[in-house]
Amino acid sequence: MPELRRDPIVGHWVIIAAERARRPNGRPKDRDPPPPGPCPFCPGNEDKTPPEVFASGRPAHGLPNGNGWRVRVVPNRFPALRIEGDLDRQAEGIYDRMNGLGAHEVIIETPDHARRLTDLADAELTEVLLACRARVLDLRNDVRFRYILLFKNHGPSAGATLDHAHSQLIALPVVPRQVLEEIQGARRHHELKERCIYCDIVGQERRDRSRLVYENDDFVVFAPWAPRSPFETWIVPKRHESSFEAEPGERLAWCAQALGTTLRRLDAALGDPAYNFIVHSNPLRDGPSPSYHWHVEVRPALTQVAGFEWGSGFHINPVPPEEAAAFLRRVAG
Amino acid sequence: MPELRRDPIVGHWVIIAAERARRPNGRPKDRDPPPPGPCPFCPGNEDKTPPEVFASGRPAHGLPNGNGWRVRVVPNRFPALRIEGDLDRQAEGIYDRMNGLGAHEVIIETPDHARRLTDLADAELTEVLLACRARVLDLRNDVRFRYILLFKNHGPSAGATLDHAHSQLIALPVVPRQVLEEIQGARRHHELKERCIYCDIVGQERRDRSRLVYENDDFVVFAPWAPRSPFETWIVPKRHESSFEAEPGERLAWCAQALGTTLRRLDAALGDPAYNFIVHSNPLRDGPSPSYHWHVEVRPALTQVAGFEWGSGFHINPVPPEEAAAFLRRVAG
Numbered sequence: 001m002p003e004l005r006r007d008p009i010v011g012h013w014v015i016i017a018a019e020r021a022r023r024p025n026g027r028p029k030d031r032d033p034p035p036p037g038p039c040p041f042c043p044g045n046e047d048k049t050p051p052e053v054f055a056s057g058r059p060a061h062g063l064p065n066g067n068g069w070r071v072r073v074v075p076n077r078f079p080a081l082r083i084e085g086d087l088d089r090q091a092e093g094i095y096d097r098m099n100g101l102g103a104h105e106v107i108i109e110t111p112d113h114a115r116r117l118t119d120l121a122d123a124e125l126t127e128v129l130l131a132c133r134a135r136v137l138d139l140r141n142d143v144r145f146r147y148i149l150l151f152k153n154h155g156p157s158a159g160a161t162l163d164h165a166h167s168q169l170i171a172l173p174v175v176p177r178q179v180l181e182e183i184q185g186a187r188r189h190h191e192l193k194e195r196c197i198y199c200d201i202v203g204q205e206r207r208d209r210s211r212l213v214y215e216n217d218d219f220v221v222f223a224p225w226a227p228r229s230p231f232e233t234w235i236v237p238k239r240h241e242s243s244f245e246a247e248p249g250e251r252l253a254w255c256a257q258a259l260g261t262t263l264r265r266l267d268a269a270l271g272d273p274a275y276n277f278i279v280h281s282n283p284l285r286d287g288p289s290p291s292y293h294w295h296v297e298v299r300p301a302l303t304q305v306a307g308f309e310w311g312s313g314f315h316i317n318p319v320p321p322e323e324a325a326a327f328l329r330r331v332a333g
Numbered sequence: 334m335p336e337l338r339r340d341p342i343v344g345h346w347v348i349i350a351a352e353r354a355r356r357p358n359g360r361p362k363d364r365d366p367p368p369p370g371p372c373p374f375c376p377g378n379e380d381k382t383p384p385e386v387f388a389s390g391r392p393a394h395g396l397p398n399g400n401g402w403r404v405r406v407v408p409n410r411f412p413a414l415r416i417e418g419d420l421d422r423q424a425e426g427i428y429d430r431m432n433g434l435g436a437h438e439v440i441i442e443t444p445d446h447a448r449r450l451t452d453l454a455d456a457e458l459t460e461v462l463l464a465c466r467a468r469v470l471d472l473r474n475d476v477r478f479r480y481i482l483l484f485k486n487h488g489p490s491a492g493a494t495l496d497h498a499h500s501q502l503i504a505l506p507v508v509p510r511q512v513l514e515e516i517q518g519a520r521r522h523h524e525l526k527e528r529c530i531y532c533d534i535v536g537q538e539r540r541d542r543s544r545l546v547y548e549n550d551d552f553v554v555f556a557p558w559a560p561r562s563p564f565e566t567w568i569v570p571k572r573h574e575s576s577f578e579a580e581p582g583e584r585l586a587w588c589a590q591a592l593g594t595t596l597r598r599l600d601a602a603l604g605d606p607a608y609n610f611i612v613h614s615n616p617l618r619d620g621p622s623p624s625y626h627w628h629v630e631v632r633p634a635l636t637q638v639a640g641f642e643w644g645s646g647f648h649i650n651p652v653p654p655e656e657a658a659a660f661l662r663r664v665a666g
Contacts, residue, residue, distance in 0.1 A: 003653075005559040009518040009530055010511075014559040015649045018656070080649045093537045094530075095558045149645055178343075178646035185342040197342055197427070204426045225428045226338040226347040278644030297644060311611030311630060312482055313511035316348045316413045320336075323351070 002081055002100025004174065012177050015100055017080050040077070041164035043067045043111045049074040053105060054134055056127055070124070071131040072108045079104035080170065087144065087173055103139055103171040107131055110165050117154070117165050118263045125256035126249075128167070132279075133252065135169060136245040140284045145171040147179065147283050150244070155274025158301040175283045182280060183292050190291030196240055198293030201225075211321050213328040214261050218254035221262050223321030223328070229303050230319035231270065233262055233328070235296040242282035242289040259296060264333030266300055273300040335414055335433030337507065345510050348433055350413045373410070374497035376400045376444045382407040386438060387467055389460055403457070404464040405441045412437035413503065420477065420506055436472055436504040440464055443498050450487065450498050451596045458589035459582075461500070465612075466585065468502060469578040473617045478504040480512065480616050483577070488607025491634040508616045515613060516625050523624035529573055531626030534558075544654050546661040547594050551587035554595050556654030556661070562636050563652035564603065566595055566661070568629040575615035575622040592629060597666030599633055606633040 002017040040048035046065045057070025075083075081102030089098045109117055109128045117125070136148050152167035153159040175183075189197035205212055205222045213233060214221040221235050235258050241247060247255070259277075266273060281294040309315050335350040373381035379398045390403025408416075414435030422431045442450055442461045450458070469481050485500035486492040508516075522530035538545055538555045546566060547554040554568050568591050574580060580588070592610075599606060614627040642648050 007557070007559040008522075008534065010514045011518065012559065012561070013647055014561060015647070016653050017649055017651055018653050092558075093541070094533055095537075149647075151644055172647070176645035176647045178644065181343045181646075185344065189342075200427055201341065204428075208426070224340070225425075226340040226345065228345070228347060276643055280644065299643060310609055310632060311484055311511065311613065312509035313345055313514075314348070314482075314505070314509045315345070316350055318350055320349050320351050 001085070004098045004100050006096040008094055008096070010177075013174055015080050017100065039113055039162075039164050041072075041106075041108045041162065041166060042113050043069070046072075049106075050077060051075075053138075054131055056131055069111060071110075071127050073131055073135055074106055074108070076104040076106050076168070081172070098173065101144060101173050103142075103145070103169070105135060105169050107135070107167045107169065108164065109167065113164050115165060117152070117167075118260065118267050120260065122253065122257045122260055125260045126253045129252045129256050129259075130249060132167070132169065133245050133247070139169075139171045140245070142171070144173055146285055147172045147175045148281075149176065150279040150281075152275075152277050154276070155272075155301065158274035158276045160274070179280055179283070183283070183289075186289075186291045186293070196291055196293050198236055198295065199240055202236055202238060211325045213265070213325050214258065216254050216257055216261075218251050219258035221258050223325040225321065227317055227319075227321050227324070228309075228315040229299055229301075230317055231266060231273075231300045231302065231324045231328070232321075233266070233298045233324075235259055235262060235298065236293065237295070240290075240293055242286075242292045242294060244279050244281040244294045246288070255296075261333055262298060262328075265328045265331050266298070266333075268331040268333050269327050270300055270302070273302060275300045334418070337431045337433050339429040341427055341429070343510075346507055348413050350433065372446055372495075372497050374405075374439075374441045374495065374499060375446050376402070379405075382439075383410060384408075386471075387464055389464055402444060404443075404460050406464055406468055407439055407441070409437040409439050409501070414505070431506065434477060434506050436475075436478070436502070438468060438502050440468070440500045440502065441497065442500060446497050448498060450485070450500075451593065451600050453593065455586065455590045455593055458593050459586045462585045462589050462592075463582060465500070465502065466578050466580070472502075472504045473578070475504070477506055479618055480505045480508045481614075482509065483612040483614075485608075485610050487609070488605075488634065491607035491609045493607070512613055512616070516616070516622075519622075519624045519626070529624055529626050531569060531628065532573055535569055535571060544658045546598065546658050547591065549587050549590055549594075551584050552591035554591050556658040558654065560650055560652075560654050560657070561648040562632055562634075563650055564599060564606075564633045564635065564657045564661070565654075566599070566631045566657075568592055568595060568631065569626065570628070573623075573626055575619075575625045575627060577612050577614040577627045579621070588629075594666055595631055595661075598661045598664050599631070599666075601664040601666050602660050603633055603635070606635060608633045 002015055005014050038045050052065055052072055052074050054073035055069040058068045062068045081100045081104055083103050085099055087098045087101055132150050148171045150169045186197050202220050211223045224234050277296055277298040279296050282289050282292050335348055338347050371378050385398055385405055385407050387406035388402040391401045395401045414433045414437050416436050418432055420431045420434055465483050481504045483502045519530050535553055544556045557567050610629055610631040612629050615622050615625050
């Protein structure tokens with residue numbers, strides 16, 4: 001059973017997942033080593049994954065775990081966390097631990113092995129986001145979970161080891177520290193000004209335009225003021241909303257359009273870079289928040305995290321966001 | 334002039350150093366691209382670096398920037414921050430910026446191009462730490478600086494691009510967020526218990542022994558309870574002291590012995606891995622602290638930081654610290 005451990009000084013959580021190191025081919029460096037043989041995410045190989053928890057696009061009488069789907073969600077074969085059991089919180093002297101309880105799922109974005117997320121039409125990408133929303137809405141019924149992280153690793157240097165286009169979600173019994181810090185920072189701003197800081201940022205970026213990359217009816221895409229790495233890009237809903245899963249389908253369609261445009265422009269600007277994106281949303285057990293505002297953060301994996309960044313939380317970025325945004329405004333995508 | 338920008342939500346600082354991207358061979362991926370021609374850190378090439386700010390080991394009448402040194406400290410040729418000027422703090426709407434003022438220096442650990450830090454005898458490594466201390470004591474006289482980070486990147490996947498053994502320091506006009514969080518966490522513990530949390534950790538690790546790697550008269554080496562990556566190892570003074578630069582030479586000799594032993598064991602266990610280490614010490618303008626305790630954090634660069642870690646501050650570690658420590662206790666070094 002994996003274990004969740006809390007650092008006693010700063011309070012970060014670590015998943016100690018010894019089983020993951022023992023996977024076939026499982027040196028610590030590998031996260032999801034490509035299993036030998038055919039791609040487990042391709043149609044016809046549905047029995048190579050754990051039974052699906054969601055699928056869309058199958059004809060009305062299609063069987064679960066059969067062919068004919070357009071988006072399919074399955075549990076990760078090498079999950080970082082396990083779905084069964086209790087948290088069993090314990091002290092060990094001054095330290096804190098609990099069982100590594102959670103869910104780890106893979107969203108297979110297309111049946112076609114050769115297509116990347118950036119090759120999908122807006123309607124297809126919308127279907128991926130709708131699948132993500134459906135999984136969040138289902139998993140939030142499990143009261144053991146406090147947070148769900150939706151993210152994508154694309155390319156080996158961003159941590160992906162399977163080629164077939166997919167994103168992931170991890171449901172957690174604790175709220176990650178980095179999200180908590182955003183929530184606390186946004187709350188401080190709201191106490192002072194009675195306004196959402198993300199709404200303020202969206203307002204300033206749309207007026208200023210120097211870091212603006214793109215906008216459509218419902219979403220604005222910009223390079224943040226203090227990007228931790230070159231070409232970091234945020235996608236933020238214009239209308240205040242604290243939770244991703246509260247968005248109606250029409251707005252997720254606009255989100256898909258903004259996300260697809262952003263990733264295609266990064267592709268064009270940087271030549272198919274490895275990248276990560278992550279969805280930051282309100283914790284599952286909190287009500288709608290006037291101060292927190294969900295959003296997507298996209299980071300091309302261009303720079304190496306070295307000792308300085310790792311040990312300080314300080315980042316050195318050689319590309320000013322104004323230059324990155326100007327570049328991303330010009331390219332097609 | 335590089336610029337320091339503060340994220341308005343969580344408060345992290347970023348150095349926007351556009352000049353560093355424009356170095357010869359300066360794609361964003363490169364941090365310190367090897368300059369063409371002979372190694373600038375080798376004896377005889379002293380004129381290939383900016384004039385030295387410290388050297389030890391030269392015979393009594395040796396000239397600065399001449400041959401004959403054992404440890405030499407020079408300003409970085411491509412500094413992330415600049416030493417001249419004022420901070421000039423400014424608002425830009427809701428955002429905060431200041432000039433990228435600071436010092437960025439390179440500690441050349443040995444004149445011998447072929448030797449790594451792990452090849453140095455304890456006395457030589459002590460001389461490196463004494464050079465670091467001398468630089469910190471000098472730079473802290475500059476009242477513009479609030480913090481000095483000492484760190485080392487060894488190997489390309491840990492961010493190093495020059496082979497010749499060296500570590501680095503960056504003096505900053507702000508205290509890095511990650512250090513602030515340690516200080517705040519330690520202060521909370523002290524308010525509750527009137528004890529230093531690091532002293533408590535040292536006590537528990539020495540009693541428990543399952544995560545203990547090594548100890549000598551003055552320092553204890555262990556795998557932390559919640560390591561963010563496999564084989565993360567901390568080196569902590571047994572006697573409470575908040576600042577690295579307050580340590581007398583005898584204790585730095587014990588520190589060198591513990592650091593050398595740790596790095597040699599990681600070498601033996603993992604086969605010359607890339608690694609980072611970083612010294613966490615009390616901020617320059619604070620008096621001696623009863624709650625904060627300086628220490629060294631060592632991290633072999635074995636895992637990739639992927640979307641999940643980057644966007645959550647949550648880490649997945651496939652190697653339990655008890656297994657890593659047991660392994661490091663057994664190997665020679």
